[in-house]
Amino acid sequence: MSALRSFGRFWWDFVVGDDWLVAAGIVAALALTKLLTADDVNAWWLLPLAVVLLLAASLRRATRR
Amino acid sequence: MSSTVILFLAVFAASAVEAVEALTIVLAVGVVRGWRSTLVGVGAASLVLAAVVVAFGPALSHIPISTLRLVVGALLLAFGLQWLRKAILRASGYVALHDEAAAFERERDEARSAGRDDAAPMDWYSFTIAFKGVLLEGLEVAFIVVTFGSTQGHLGLAAAAAATAAVLVVVVGLIVRGPLQRVPENALKYAVGVLLTGFGTFWGAEGAGVEWPGSDAAVLGVIGFVALASFGLTWQLRRRRLTLEPSARSA
Numbered sequence: 001m002s003a004l005r006s007f008g009r010f011w012w013d014f015v016v017g018d019d020w021l022v023a024a025g026i027v028a029a030l031a032l033t034k035l036l037t038a039d040d041v042n043a044w045w046l047l048p049l050a051v052v053l054l055l056a057a058s059l060r061r062a063t064r065r
Numbered sequence: 066m067s068s069t070v071i072l073f074l075a076v077f078a079a080s081a082v083e084a085v086e087a088l089t090i091v092l093a094v095g096v097v098r099g100w101r102s103t104l105v106g107v108g109a110a111s112l113v114l115a116a117v118v119v120a121f122g123p124a125l126s127h128i129p130i131s132t133l134r135l136v137v138g139a140l141l142l143a144f145g146l147q148w149l150r151k152a153i154l155r156a157s158g159y160v161a162l163h164d165e166a167a168a169f170e171r172e173r174d175e176a177r178s179a180g181r182d183d184a185a186p187m188d189w190y191s192f193t194i195a196f197k198g199v200l201l202e203g204l205e206v207a208f209i210v211v212t213f214g215s216t217q218g219h220l221g222l223a224a225a226a227a228a229t230a231a232v233l234v235v236v237v238g239l240i241v242r243g244p245l246q247r248v249p250e251n252a253l254k255y256a257v258g259v260l261l262t263g264f265g266t267f268w269g270a271e272g273a274g275v276e277w278p279g280s281d282a283a284v285l286g287v288i289g290f291v292a293l294a295s296f297g298l299t300w301q302l303r304r305r306r307l308t309l310e311p312s313a314r315s316a
């Protein structure tokens with residue numbers, strides 16, 4: 001069980017890293033973009049904006065600790 | 066500059082950074098405990114990494130391109146933002162810069178203090194540390210090679226960029242006979258973070274159904290936007306730190 005946990009922990013750290021909110025934000029922004037494009041809105045501006053906002057929020061959290 | 070050239074540069078820089086870090090670990094263990102088991106560990110890890118690229122690269126080409134771009138975009142964004150976040154924290158002084166000389170000293174001290182069985186044909190400590198070091202540092206590069214290469218249909222070029230960087234770092238390491246302290250590792254990490262985030266944004270949005278204004282050329286605009294935003298955030302954080310800690314001004 002501990003080997004399985006270590007394996008899971010490794011992949012979590014590898015993909016998600018220090019701030020899980022960034023990973024969750026990326027998924028949410030991509031899902032919202034997909035919803036908008038399915039509704040014929042060419043939301044090319046959404047992801048770049050979300051990326052910068054997520055980065056700024058993550059840096060803010062990291063420097064407040 | 067075409068996106069193929071940028072792809073080559075991004076994979077080359079990412080591979081160079083990780084190769085420098087792997088070289089530090091391998092050198093520290095090899096110098097203290099001998100080279101045979103260390104190099105067997107390096108070879109075994111390199112084989113595993115090559116197998117990852119060979120197994121996953123062609124397999125990804127069977128996935129529909131929009132799904133592939135969505136998944137690859139999300140993964141590159143996750144990696145890119147991790148690199149960029151760390152690079153900005155280092156550039157603004159909130160986190161200490163990565164120091165290869167200090168890392169080398171640390172690894173060397175640990176290698177010295179670890180026990181050894183002189184009668185055994187294989188030094189498993191050297192093997193394990195070298196294997197783990199090369200595998201862990203190289204796994205991210207393997208993912209970047211596979212994702213970049215398969216999304217743009219240039220898996221061979223991406224693998225060649227990574228291999229060129231690794232060989233170059235090893236050759237320079239052999240000439241210098243020590244950890245590569247002068248490689249501007251933190252600046253390279255910053256640049257790789259910007260490129261990964263830029264490509265991740267471009268492909269992720271395309272995979273989600275977006276049509277970029279200016280088509281493929283838009284990737285340059287996205288990379289520029291990410292770079293500008295990152296420089297702005299670094300400047301803002303540095304200024305805030307200097308306001309909070311005036312003593313850091315002279316550092």
